[in-house]
Amino acid sequence: MSRIIESSLPNRNRRRWLLGSGCLAAAGLIGLTRKSQAAGGKLRVGMTPAFLHDQHSMLGEWRAFMAASLQRPVEFVQRDSYRETMDLLRLEKLEFAWICDYPYLHLKDAVRLLAVPLYQGRPHYRSYLIVRKGDTQTRSIADLSDAVFAYADPYSNTGYLAPRYEIRQLGRDPAGFFRKTFFTWSHRKVVEAVASGLAQGGAVDSYIWDTLAHVEPTLTARTRVVWRSPEYGFPPFVAHRSVASADFQLMQRHLLDTARSEAGRRLLGLLHLDGFTIGSPALYEGVARMMRSFGEA
């Protein structure tokens, strides 16, 4: 971080001298710097545990496909928690990112909605409440009171916000509902935690659980989906607000066109997605409502 500030200082000073001072102007200047830096330059895309981001060969293929299509160098920046990717976005170290809907709402002042993946033809997904295969008693989250529970990530909707909201709906305090909770920092690891018996229950992204059921059926076979949440807007691709509109449109067009090419369809097949749509912030109203109930946003 310090390296970037240093390198941008001369520029910044010059422009400050030209345009006068002011917080707003400075912010605009940083954006300007970013834009000029990004123009024809490298595009950095943050990848989060919103999907199975540990399929490295698929990621490599996707990055190459994207770079070839955009005719720009593309870098995928992987972080193991939403928090880190969110920080990178805030620090403008990323132009684009695929994040969960919950962080999107957190960052909605800093980012713009770029595109929403289509899962099973629709830009929606759910939260699954899973238990171990052998557990035949549990019917809802209410039965898991006093259990050890695995959350995915504190900034995950389906892996944290949704189950807590559900507990809140039961009239209980999520903070004391379970005997113990912990974060696995990935949906996939929630499935592992429940499958191995470390946790008696877990909340997981429906898209990831369903994909895992294809990719690693032996793992999901050791778990059972107890409860399905209502639909939420699918984790979106976002662009930092400072991204030049040309780049924004370039990337948006690329994503929307993915399903049109053979290579793109192949990639979408690997991702278990059907394509991308422009989407609308209104998709995320349900999440926003839950956040409001916790006094967030």
Next chain:
Amino acid sequence: MRWLFNLSFRHKIPLWTSFLISVSIFVVGAALMTRAYQDMKTAVVISAGNLAHTLANTLAPALLHDNVWRAFEIARSPIRAESAKTPVAVDAVVVLGRDQRIFVSSDPDTLPMLADAATLGPDWLQLSERLGTPSEEAWPLVLEPQDSGYLYLILPIADKDAQLGHLVLRYAKSVFHPWFIDTIWQGLGIGLLVLAVLIPINWYWGSRMATPLVDLAQRMGMMLNSVPDPLPPDLYPYHDELGQLFQAYDRMVLALRDKAALEGQMVKSERLAAIGQLTAGIAHEINNPLAGLMTTVDTLKLQRNLDPRALRQLELIDRGLMQIRDTVAALLVQTKVQARPLSPHDLEDVHTLIQPQVSKRHIRLDWSAAMPAELPAPASLVRQILINLLLNAVQAAAEGGHVSLWLGRKAESASCLSIEVRNDGVLLGDEQLEHLFEPFASTRPGGHGLGLWVTYQIVTQLDGRIAARNVDGQVEFVVNLPLGDTPCSTASP
């Protein structure tokens, strides 16, 4: 049990050594196995200690920040698949919090999170009590509860000086056993291989040593009845105590043989001497009346008025008496004659005298007489000996056969006159050799059997020795006569 000790050395040596080899291999094997088991345990503890330190260090931050999943991933990392079980593969990794509840374990099924260690079974109760009582333990603590299939290694998890909990590594001893049994089978295989090599060598070596011993024992057993043969020289060609024993045995057998031969000789001499005395006595007893009888017959023959018939009868009696006198004279060998030294002429005479017989039977005669001008031996007696022996040989030899004479002094006994007469006739049998020099013991039809008796008498009266033997397919007579007063050192050839 006694029969075991009574076994022949042929079996006892290989049996005992095989037994001892087997026992040694077994004992050494067992010692190595025990050692291997201890080593394996030590290896497990060392490996567990290393693993525990690494895990404890990486677990400390996870424990400090209550990062369950991270701790679980760390705890699970050393656990291998079922197929890859080795004795040093950890069976379970358990992180105990300060409250001795399970913070996380590699096996949540049996060791669930938040469970109180003391409630997990006797092993864990013991472990929990041990951790509950503060003591000056040296870490890592190795715990091997009785009647338990597990071995536990415990290390505290600490950040700086704050104790966060304990790391427990559990090792299944049941994994040791197949591995250990493998080692036993391997050891057993090597042991059997060594046995397979050593036992045949040992049997060979044992029988190599035992065979001469057994042979020796058999021969010693026969010793009372007869003198046994010496051992074959290549039976045991070494010079250890056993070899020395066999050599001593051989020397003893040879000494016994010489003794027996000497005794046989003595018995024979004594018998001949007794016969000599008896015949001399009888001859004297006959000679006295015989002289009277012959004088009377002579006197009677001188009477003029004898009718021719009576005269014929008297002459018959006279011839009979003369025959008795001759026979008795032959038995009564007289050597007390005036001695003339032996000269080469005597030998020539003998040669001439036997020539008719030699020619008649077409005998080839080898004559080898190394004679100085004169020898201090009684000439007439030596002549008689020579004539007797040579005529005997000529008669014994086959028609057209071969007779040889050697006469002279041998280098090793210069004070002796040696006479060797050989013929290629029928060899002498044992019975014949035994009674050869007795009177009337003729070896051929037509002989009166007094020639050798007379020769023997002459030789013994001259303090000499006579012997007969079969040598190189020939019959040999050897006579040694002392020249002067020194007795002959070589009694027999």
